Amino acid sequence: MHEPDYDIAGETAIVTGASQGIGKSIAETLAASGANVAICSRSIDRVGPVAEDINEAEDVPGEALAVECNVREREQVQSFVDETVEAFGDIDVLVNNAGGEFVANFEDISENGWKTIVDLNLHSTVHCTQLAGEVMREGDGGSIVNLSSVNGQHAAPGESHYGASKAAVIRLTETLATEWAGDGIRVNCIAPGLIQTPGVAETLGIQSEDMPSREKTERRIGHAEEIADAVQFLVSPAASFITGETLTAKGVPRAGNSMSQDLGLE
Numbered sequence: 001m002h003e004p005d006y007d008i009a010g011e012t013a014i015v016t017g018a019s020q021g022i023g024k025s026i027a028e029t030l031a032a033s034g035a036n037v038a039i040c041s042r043s044i045d046r047v048g049p050v051a052e053d054i055n056e057a058e059d060v061p062g063e064a065l066a067v068e069c070n071v072r073e074r075e076q077v078q079s080f081v082d083e084t085v086e087a088f089g090d091i092d093v094l095v096n097n098a099g100g101e102f103v104a105n106f107e108d109i110s111e112n113g114w115k116t117i118v119d120l121n122l123h124s125t126v127h128c129t130q131l132a133g134e135v136m137r138e139g140d141g142g143s144i145v146n147l148s149s150v151n152g153q154h155a156a157p158g159e160s161h162y163g164a165s166k167a168a169v170i171r172l173t174e175t176l177a178t179e180w181a182g183d184g185i186r187v188n189c190i191a192p193g194l195i196q197t198p199g200v201a202e203t204l205g206i207q208s209e210d211m212p213s214r215e216k217t218e219r220r221i222g223h224a225e226e227i228a229d230a231v232q233f234l235v236s237p238a239a240s241f242i243t244g245e246t247l248t249a250k251g252v253p254r255a256g257n258s259m260s261q262d263l264g265l266e
């Protein structure tokens with residue numbers, strides 16, 4: 001009988017933006033599956049404890065390395081990649097998770113505001129993918145997962161800069177999947193709907209202390225673990241025939257509504 005192979009034990013995974021939220025959950029999930037994880041954020045004081053918790057957990061087989069790295073700075077990304085290879089020998093998985101936004105109408109976004117968001121979501125993905133991708137292409141290939149958003153798939157007011165940057169991430173994913181297929185590299189994307197994270201609490205003021213469980217599918221905010229599980233699948237051998245795709249993870253809104261309409265954001 002065929003059994004799906006989700007095994008990534010012994011692989012090395014880079015996860016950007018892993019001090020909190022979705023990135024932290026991805027790092028914990030991949031480490032629990034036996035991968036060694038190299039994680040970063042702009043502050044070692046914030047990302048260091050995430051690595052410490054992984055390394056101290058007796059039931060987590062993967063090791064963690066924390067590095068202070070602002071993914072908007074290409075030189076810092078190069079150092080992060082070099083430290084990862086020095087610590088773990090290779091790179092098999094890259095998860096471009098670091099990203100963010102502020103909500104503002106198009107006419108209120110300054111040139112610097114626009115560039116800040118495009119830099120954070122698109123150019124940082126370019127830096128990490130080119131520099132970690134070089135190691136993957138020279139090695140045995142691997143798997144890349146980019147974090148886009150439902151806002152990269154559908155328009156929403158106040159999201160012009162963020163939506164444009166996340167739409168570009170989807171097209172970059174599709175293009176690279178074709179260019180790097182011959183190098184044994186699969187490139188996929190996840191487009192989350194609203195997920196409860198510290199970033200969402202800060203940006204949108206949404207704080208849901210009493211989260212409905214994962215058994216409920218309709219009309220709720222998502223858990224970070226639900227995105228981490230999708231990443232785990234996409235980087236595993238079970239997804240060997242999947243590349244260039246964007247997996248939407250947004251539950252089920254009320255009929256005819258978007259998730260943000262359901263939550264009263266539109």
Ligand SMILES: CCCCC/C=C/C(=O)SCCNC(=O)CCNC(=O)[C@H](O)C(C)(C)COP(=O)(O)OP(=O)(O)OC[C@H]1O[C@@H](n2cnc3c(N)ncnc32)[C@H](O)[C@@H]1OP(=O)(O)O
Binds near residue numbers: 199
């Ligand atoms: C239905 C599903 C919806 C899901 C939507 C969720 C999307 C997410 O990504 S949620 C989680 C992501 N986390 C965050 O967004 C974190 C919160 N945001 C931030 O930390 C920051 O805003 C930042 C990282 C996005 C930018 O920080 P920083 O690099 O420090 O930039 P500055 O504060 O220096 O600002 C640069 C530039 O941008 C202008 N600006 C900042 N905020 C606003 C605003 N609210 N409205 C308009 N403009 C803003 C700022 O004024 C600067 O421009 P200049 O003044 O021209 O220099």
Ligand SMILES: NC(=O)C1=CN([C@@H]2O[C@H](COP(=O)(O)OP(=O)(O)OC[C@H]3O[C@@H](n4cnc5c(N)ncnc54)[C@H](OP(=O)(O)O)[C@@H]3O)[C@@H](O)[C@H]2O)C=CC1
Binds near residue numbers: 019097193
């Ligand atoms: N939550 C949601 O509803 C949705 C999120 N997404 C996307 O998912 C991803 C994660 O979102 P979420 O977990 O909510 O975000 P959070 O704001 O909660 O966490 C963002 C993480 O990225 C790190 N980070 C931010 N900027 C940088 C940078 N320049 N260099 C390195 N690390 C950085 C932060 O760490 P530190 O501050 O320590 O640097 C933090 O660990 C983002 O790309 C986001 O756009 C997409 C759709 C919906």
